[in-house]
Amino acid sequence: MRTISIRGWLCAAFAAVLIAPIIHPAAPASAAPAGVTVVYTEGARWETGYSGQFTIDNASAAELADWTIRFTLPAGVRIGSLWNATLSSSGSTHTLTPPGWGARVPAGGTYTIGFNGVASGTGSATAPLTCTIDGSPCSGEGGGEDTQAPSAPTGVAIGATTSSSITLGWSRSDDNVGVAGYEILDGSTVVRTVIGDTPGGTVGGLDADTAYTFTVRAFDAAGNRSAASGAVSGRTAPTGGGGEPPAGDRRVGYFTQWGIYDRGYLVSDIDTSGTAAKLTHINYAFANINSNGQCFQVNQAGQGDAWADYGRSFTAEQSVDGVADTWDQDLRGNFNQLRELKAKYPHLKVNLSIGGWTWSRYLSDAVRTEASRQRMVESCIDMFLRGNLPVFDGAGGPGSAYGVFDGIDLDWEWPGSEGNPGNVIRPEDKQNYTALVQEFRTRLDALGTETGRTFELTSFMPADPRKIDAGFEVDRIMPNFDFVTLQGYDFHGGWESTTNHQSNLLLHASDPGPDRYSAEITVDAWTARGAPASKLVLGVPFYSRGWTGVPAGPGGDGLFQQGTGPAPGPYEAGIDDWKNISRLQGYTLHRDDRLGTAWLYNGSTFWTYDDPAAMTRKADWSQAEGLGGVMVWSLDGDDGQGTLMTALDQALRP
Template sequence: MRRSRRLSVSAALALGASAVLLAPLPAQAAAPSPDAPSKVVSAYFADWDVYGRGYDVKDIPATQLNVIQYAFGVPTYDPTTGTASCGILDPWADYQQVYWTGDNTVDGVADDPNNLDQHLFGNFNQLQKLKAANPGLKVEISLGGWTKSTWFSTLASTPQLRQSFVASCIDTFIKGNLPGGGWPAGAGGAGAAAGLFDGIDLDWEYPTQVAGGNNDVGPADRHNATLLAAEFRKQLDAYGTTTGKHYLLTAALPAATSSTKYYELKDFSKYLDWDNVMTYDFNVASGPKASPNTLFTYDPRDPNASNMTWNTTGTVAYYLLNGVPASKIVVGVPFYGQQYLRTGSANHGLYTAFDNTGLDPNALDADLAPQPTYHALVDQGGYVDAAGVTGGAGYTVNWDLLAGEPYLSNPAAPHNLTTGAATVPTVIAFSSPRSIGERTKLIKALHLRGAMAWEISQDSDSHTLIGALAPVLQ
């Protein structure tokens, strides 16, 4: 029967609580290591942030989160030699970029490229400084992602490749042995980044699935992913016995029923400190209707409404029912929206057909980006205030009562498109402090591990979205 109103937060919490009661009892989860935070607010920081928005490490609001996931390290395989390795995505941004003045540094101290004893520059150096100023802060290296998961299937396919790949990742990022020979002359070298990374985050997107050009995918990936996680846990623990430290192992995992399609979810998760569940991109511009990017609760009008887990509360319940302890579930939230052009007029354009011709996936401006950031909506376009309540520039803030999500609508929004009319009806589904606050309540009520955001540079200048997650740490 079609519901007349949105599932309330209290009802959503009851759904999750019921899932806990109905779930088969998992094996007793080991208590979190003293080195692993018991509550988590984590956010990705991408190495390219210093280029696009000009967002530097110093801009990260380190008092409002306790884990940074650095994107990305690159799983690599050489078919000619059969060699597995774990590489640097952008050496310049990562550890070679010189900060000539203190304006963009964490501590106000400029780099000295002529100092051969300075082996870290760029983001890695600034992250070290950020950790020094915030002793409880953890930094993980995230491996793969949508475009760099190319070789995961191959690297996970045999014991020998798993062992050598994991050893390479630990050597490069945990032991900090970076390539040298570039400029500045002192940059990189043995142990240059030692102590920077507190663990590894696996972003294999996705086992058994061709994502951004993955090679050699197949049904065996599902079990091989578990074996790969086991190998990471084994080698991280072994190295930890030599340093007296517990190294984190986490993973970015899919939402809804796709989680068990791609992963042996319970078995895979037991090797992790926690699961970063990507409860977003439920709807994207390849879908049939202008729909929420992330849904908090079930909406029968959604194009994927036949799947009851296709929302945040449904996904959390599904993870619990599949044996993942609440203490390992970290709920993902997007700091960006989904933009839909040439929508219909019904329901302010939500759940109507659309045509996104003319949008540019490489654009940073709100009027051209298919997935505009909250920063672009608030600080650049002025479409909405930082509180996510009041619209501007012709946009109205609406609330989807069923999904528990905000969206912007403008019946005649101007766009710098090269084709079509100068103004078109537009809908932008986005995250706001109110919708993120619902996640915070869910996390606290069900004693979940915490929240994760993609990604920190996409927040408003006033950090309102990460601020809505900060109470998780209290």
């Protein structure tokens, strides 16, 4: 990573910084107050692009309620994707203003804006040539040119260590104008940039039980760098601080971006419930594809939730590490909490899930041509694995994404067949999906070679054999997946008039349909078309489906009876979390152990759901069938003690 001052006529190659005379535009009446500067840092470089970041450093005595950054880029360089600001461009001139949710910079605070740029090659100049904030030079130099470098940091020492990180501290450097930040180096490579005069930082993404040697240097807003400090060595802790990977098969849990709102389910709940120690994978739902066929977090229509992803500050009680987020830390939100969770449980892998029921709308368009597939894949990998906010910290080196994400989970619902109303469907989706999977596999393998890491590719797949045939060339795609998760739920629900099981292992002889599904039918359909059973992970629900106005019927239990509509639910009609259903009063529990199903009925309302006994039956069945594990949708449906996850874990252990 490099950290470069934005000043008049500044350009940089990947390995060096060239500083030339400055031309300052006249400052208008609304110029930024004294003490407000913008520091530019650049992170990973790859064949066609790079990651960059602007940090507004407000050293003034007043809050900066509004701001405008205007800068120019070298010829042939453009902005590919950007977050934490609104971008408008005219030729090579680009203007950044606060995002829709606002971006006040408190007195003495900082605010970061990240982007992925597109460039012609790894040696091309990419740093902005000019930059102003509210019409004043981003360097804050005003009249004269600052050519004096800060003093070298002293007192560098190793602090806390984990199996994947080392924390360093040092004494503040001195500068004639002011220190803008520090860089931690491993040899000649910058592995962490600390914005602001904060004497300390953590390098993450490291190998366990390994020795590392670091130096630290300071820089100012004019781009002057100090000499390096004396070297200091430290060693990461052995693995196992948070528990080794659980024995048995894969245990995959979906964490929903929106679960932190009405459900109040935070990443820290995965830890405190005991679930984190029992999982092997977390899928973060969802990354979105826009109408241009690219990954995004917030588009021009305001869709997406960057605040939940990396903007929200969590209190000490809400945080995995028990430390409250601060307004000026490098990363916040769910992403930072996942990073903390992985530091505590080194065996955990976190994959970024793309699409889902709502965000699959533009996938058919995005994969129509080779060029469009490449654009989509590059944007997703650049944003979430190679670039995005995480890489600016430098933790773990280029492409580490702070160690948050370990791969991509495709969740296109559904290629070649009906999904969410409004989704584009084409007959050629089937072949295009195969090409998309190949493109992701090729790019992930290349990124792995580039960074020395291994990146996974997984996918969520349908239960319906008709959807399998319409959208998937099973024998061609499976070699490129590490594993896939199968829809083992939503077989039936309140959109139908007749009560039924939503997650049965086997088919009931009297199942009235209209479609007759079971986990057995789904697994047989996939294996018959060429999928190895060991790569199939069975999905199970941590939620319930319900109907109301249901008569008792011949069995007196409401099963296979026509109701008047979906049962009332706290979030939407016909659905509720297991933790709520398990506390219902006035209902009778019914069970079919052979089918692995349970349901509640009170003479009018019917809920089909999975309790610990049903989870145990499903885990046992999946092992008997030689499947690759169990997947949960979604973790926020469990109770605070992780009761359902515990049942799965105990059944899956050999």
